[in-house]
Amino acid sequence: MEREKVITTDRLTKRFGDFTAVDAISFEVEKGEIFGFLGANGAGKTTAIRMLCGLSIPTDGKATVAGFDVYRQTEQIKRSIGYMSQKFSLYEDLTVRENIRFYAGIYGKSNRFIKDKTERLLLQLHLQEEANKLVKSLPLGWKQKLAFSVAIFHEPEIVFLDEPTGGVDPVTRREFWNMIYEAAEAGITIFVTTHYMDEAEYCNRVSIMVDGRIDALDTPRNLKQQFEASTMDEVFLKLARKATRAGE
Amino acid sequence: MKQFLSFVKKEFYHIFRDHRTMFILLGMPVVQIIIFGFALTNEVKNSRIAVLDMAKDEASASLINELEASRYFEIEKYLLSYQEVEAEFKTGRIHMAVILPQNFSSDLLHLNTAQVQLIADASDPNMANTLTNYASAIIMDYLERITDGRKLPYTIKTEYRMLYNPQMKGAYNFVPGVMAMVLMLVCTMMTAITIVREKETGTMEVLLVSPVQPLKIVVAKAVPYMLLSMVNIATILLLSVFVLDVPINGSLLLLVLESILFTLTSLAFGLFISSVTNSQQTAMFISLTGMFLPTIMLSGFMFPIENMPGILQYISNVVPAKWYYIIVRSVMIKGTGLATVWKETLILFGMLLFLLFMSIKTFKIRLA
Numbered sequence: 001m002e003r004e005k006v007i008t009t010d011r012l013t014k015r016f017g018d019f020t021a022v023d024a025i026s027f028e029v030e031k032g033e034i035f036g037f038l039g040a041n042g043a044g045k046t047t048a049i050r051m052l053c054g055l056s057i058p059t060d061g062k063a064t065v066a067g068f069d070v071y072r073q074t075e076q077i078k079r080s081i082g083y084m085s086q087k088f089s090l091y092e093d094l095t096v097r098e099n100i101r102f103y104a105g106i107y108g109k110s111n112r113f114i115k116d117k118t119e120r121l122l123l124q125l126h127l128q129e130e131a132n133k134l135v136k137s138l139p140l141g142w143k144q145k146l147a148f149s150v151a152i153f154h155e156p157e158i159v160f161l162d163e164p165t166g167g168v169d170p171v172t173r174r175e176f177w178n179m180i181y182e183a184a185e186a187g188i189t190i191f192v193t194t195h196y197m198d199e200a201e202y203c204n205r206v207s208i209m210v211d212g213r214i215d216a217l218d219t220p221r222n223l224k225q226q227f228e229a230s231t232m233d234e235v236f237l238k239l240a241r242k243a244t245r246a247g248e
Numbered sequence: 249m250k251q252f253l254s255f256v257k258k259e260f261y262h263i264f265r266d267h268r269t270m271f272i273l274l275g276m277p278v279v280q281i282i283i284f285g286f287a288l289t290n291e292v293k294n295s296r297i298a299v300l301d302m303a304k305d306e307a308s309a310s311l312i313n314e315l316e317a318s319r320y321f322e323i324e325k326y327l328l329s330y331q332e333v334e335a336e337f338k339t340g341r342i343h344m345a346v347i348l349p350q351n352f353s354s355d356l357l358h359l360n361t362a363q364v365q366l367i368a369d370a371s372d373p374n375m376a377n378t379l380t381n382y383a384s385a386i387i388m389d390y391l392e393r394i395t396d397g398r399k400l401p402y403t404i405k406t407e408y409r410m411l412y413n414p415q416m417k418g419a420y421n422f423v424p425g426v427m428a429m430v431l432m433l434v435c436t437m438m439t440a441i442t443i444v445r446e447k448e449t450g451t452m453e454v455l456l457v458s459p460v461q462p463l464k465i466v467v468a469k470a471v472p473y474m475l476l477s478m479v480n481i482a483t484i485l486l487l488s489v490f491v492l493d494v495p496i497n498g499s500l501l502l503l504v505l506e507s508i509l510f511t512l513t514s515l516a517f518g519l520f521i522s523s524v525t526n527s528q529q530t531a532m533f534i535s536l537t538g539m540f541l542p543t544i545m546l547s548g549f550m551f552p553i554e555n556m557p558g559i560l561q562y563i564s565n566v567v568p569a570k571w572y573y574i575i576v577r578s579v580m581i582k583g584t585g586l587a588t589v590w591k592e593t594l595i596l597f598g599m600l601l602f603l604l605f606m607s608i609k610t611f612k613i614r615l616a
Contacts (some may be wrong), residue, residue, distance in 0.1 A: 051455050075459060085456040087450025093265040094258065105254030106460050134265075151454075160457075 004031040006158055006189045009050065012070075014047050023212035031157075034180060034190040036200050041207030042238045045193050047210070049160055054078050055099075066157045079107070082156040082188075084162035085093040090147050092135035092136035094128055099135055100150055103228060107154035121149055141172030143178060152183055159183065161192040165199065177202050185233070197233040208236060211245050251460050255468035260336045262442065263472055264467035277430045277480045281487045284422040296324040297344045298336050303352035305490065307394075311364070314390050336367055344368045344379045348416070358395075363370050363478040412497075412582050423484065425549030428569040431507065432514050432543045437520030437535035438473050442532040447522075447543050462611060471514045477511045497583030506579065508591070509596050512570040514539075515569070516603035521608040543569040571595050 004116045007029035014022040022044045040043045050056040052065050054074030063070045066080035090099045096116060104114040122128045125145060135143060144164065152159050161180075165173045177199065182192050192203065200206050200220060207217040214222055216239055218233055227235045263270055265353065301308050303411075315321050333345050347365040356362040366383050368376035368412065412590070439561050440483060443466065446452040487493040496503065498526040517539060525531045544550055547569035553561055564570050571592040578584045578592075586593070586613055 001361075037536070055456055076265045078457060080460040081457070083454055085450050086451045088454070089450050089454040091258070091262070091451060098261060102254050103454075103458075106251045106455070106458050108251055109460070144376050 005029065006067075007035075007065050007191070008030050009052075010061055012048070012051060012063045013059050014044075014051060014056065017054070017060045017191045020215075022051070022058075024210070025212075025214045026061075027207055027214060027217055028191060031189055031192065031246070032184050032187050032190065034184050035193060036203030036206035037193045037209070038206055038236060039193075040243055041212055042245050043175065043209040043240075043243065044212040045209055046162070049162060049193070052077075053083060053160060078081070080157045082151040082154065082159035084147050084151040084161050084164050086166050088140075088143060088147065090135050090143060090150065093128070093134060094145060095134055096122070096138070096146060097131045097134050098152060099146070103150045104153050109154055117153065123151070125149060140177070141168055144172065145176060146167055148176065148179055148183075152188055154180075156188065158189040158191060161190065163193055163195060165194065165196065177247040197231065197236055200232040202237070206208050206232070208239050210239050210243050215239050249537055252468055253464065253465055255460070256471050257473045259442070263476070269438075273476055274479065274483075276433070276485045278330050278487065280430065281423070281484060281492070285419055285487075292320050292375070292382060294322045295320060295344065295375075295379055295536055296342050297321050297346060297379075297463050298325045298327050298333070298342045299323055300333060302350045305353040307353040307356055307362075307486050308348045311348070311387065312346070314386055315383065318382070318386055319605075320379075320386075333358070333367060337367075338352045342369070342509045343372075344383065346383065356577075368573065369559060371585070389512065392573065394462060417492075417494070418495045420581050421486065422549065423488040423492065424580060425544075425572050426549065427464040427481065427484050427507065428510070428547055428549065429540070429543055430484065431511050431572075432539055432569055433475050433535075434477050434480060434524045435470075435473055435511050435514030436518040436521065436531060436539050439515050440521040440525070440531040440535050442469055442473075443519070443522035443613050444525055446529050446573055448527055448528060454486055454597055463608070466519055466611070473518075474508075474511060475517065477507075481507050493583070496580050498579035500586060502586060503576065503579050505598075506575045506593065507570070509593065510568065510575075511581045513572075513596055513600040513603065515523055516607060520603050520607040523607050524555045539584075546570060547573045549573050549607050566599075568596060568599050571599075 005028045007027075009028075010023060010026050011024040012026070013024050014021065025031070025048060037045055047056065050095065051058050052063065054065075054070060058070060066078045068074075068076040068080065070077065091102070094102065100121065101114060101117050103135070104117075108234050125142075127142070130142075132140060135146070138146070148161070148164065151161075151228040165176055173196070180192070180202075182191055192199075194200060202244055203220065205217065205219050206223060207214050208223075209215070216226070216235070218226065223235050224230065224232065227238050229235045229238065253260070262334075263273075299312055299315075301312060312323070316323050321344075325336060327345070330347075333347070336342050336345065345367040346368065349363055349365075349449065352362050359383070364387055366380045369378050370376040377557075396466050443452075446455065456462065485496065485503075489496060518535070521531055521534050521538070525534060542563075546553070546556075546564040546567045549569075553564050556564070575589045575592045
């Protein structure tokens with residue numbers, strides 16, 4: 001039986017003047033899947049994500065996110081997704097607890113919900129003692145894990161992670177990926193971009209964008225077979241070398 | 249509404265956590281009022297002068313007495329010869345020298361005219377001007393008194409009244425100016441910086457992906473600065489009434505409403521700056537050069553606009569502070585009502601709408 005599709009795109013395109021940033025990409029993401037969205041800088045990843053998050057209206061093609069249309073239902077899309085960017089997205093001058101409260105508050109969650117879930121979360125992250133400390137006093141790895149927890153705090157259907165592990169040490173990255181797996185098991189779909197090819201191996205399926213198009217899309221194992229490579233790194237390099245566009 | 253409140257609360261955390269900025273924001277009006285009120289004054293008090301009295305008679309002595317008795321002058325030194333005058337100026341101890349000629353009394357009695365020479369240190373032209381004016385006025389007073397009863401032929405007596413500010417206090421001029429400056433600084437610069445900071449740190453991206461409407465984000469950012477400005481207005485008004493003795497002659501309500509209008513205009517300008525810049529430095533630079541300097545230079549508070557070259561007079565018309573300054577001076581000092589400042593009020597209102605429109609438009613373009 002086929003699983004539920006939470007993201008579908010059909011020849012989704014974005015042009016800026018003469019420049020086609022995203023060129024007719026079509027793919028589907030299933031519920032609870034960890035979907036790796038790879039590509040060199042300038043390949044069009046960010047533009048594609050912006051369209052899927054309802055921040056940018058496509059030029060052409062169709063797409064739905066969590067069942068909502070990216071042209072007309074951006075408001076509903078925003079309610080159903082979480083987002084964590086490559087830049088660190090918590091407020092450094094607010095405490096851990098205040099950050100959680102604020103983000104949960106802007107998603108309109110009830111005080112009761114926020115209170116209960118905050119305690120559980122602090123316990124999970126072993127942050128009970130740091131709950132009332134300013135975020136800037138935490139080590140980067142903790143901040144990153146906290147940022148991820150905050151991004152899925154309002155229980156979205158899909159979470160978009162834009163290079164979430166940039167600048168983090170390997171141990172923390174491993175822990176971070178454990179959190180991603182947990183979230184996926186809880187039914188949250190993960191849409192992740194990364195430059196670390198070992199992370200690409202952790203994904204259920206991976207798509208690789210080159211010059212605005214999706215040139216490859218399959219499980220890491222099948223991609224390696226298809227491109228006769230032993231690692232995802234080789235797969236990526238074989239594809240990215242074909243790119244004609246300069247990086248950002 | 250709940251979203252909005254969590255937002256406003258968060259903005260207040262930002263402000264309260266940053267002690268230094270908060271101290272500057274709330275302390276600035278106090279410091280400025282004190283600096284302008286006590287240090288940067290055009291008034292002359294106890295200015296040191298030297299006297300060269302070559303007459304040494306009754307008339308000269310009583311004129312010198314008059315000068316000394318006034319609170320404007322203090323006689324630093326009695327000179328003995330003309331040569332000493334310049335030497336005394338060079339030491340920098342005196343600002344003006346008064347020279348009475350040898351036959352002062354007899355000239356006055358027999359010729360009905362006598363000469364007094366005032367030499368002022370015009371390396372500070374304003375000061376020199378003020379001093380000689382004050383001294384002339386004292387001498388005229390003296391002359392009037394001694395000639396009382398014996399009318400001089402052909403004299404024109406000028407009589408003047410200083411309307412609205414009989415004591416010629418500088419505070420009447422700068423209190424409205426300081427209000428414009430402080431509001432501009434708090435609202436324009438701080439709003440611009442706080443929004444651009446979120447762009448810099450990347451939190452703006454997360455906010456835009458959230459279901460909060462962009463307009464709400466922006467309004468929530470402005471609210472705390474609006475409240476802070478109200479506190480600042482209250483501080484300035486209290487200080488000026490109770491410390492500087494500047495009265496509020498017009499309606500306090502009108503004054504507050506006009507201040508809110510100006511605050512909103514400044515906020516809108518801050519929003520506009522934030523929507524066209526991406527770094528805090530740029531935002532600060534634009535606010536300072538684009539708003540703060542024109543506010544000081546072209547609002548009419550430091551330099552009279554009427555004396556500026558034509559082109560600067562035109563430019564001054566687009567400076568919101570100019571109109572606010574006129575309004576505050578009219579309402580607070582002259583005690584006039586809306587009937588006299590409706591034009592300025594409308595201009596400010598127009599500027600507010602224009603800036604809001606522009607910033608919302610640029611904001612939308614960036615989102616697309």
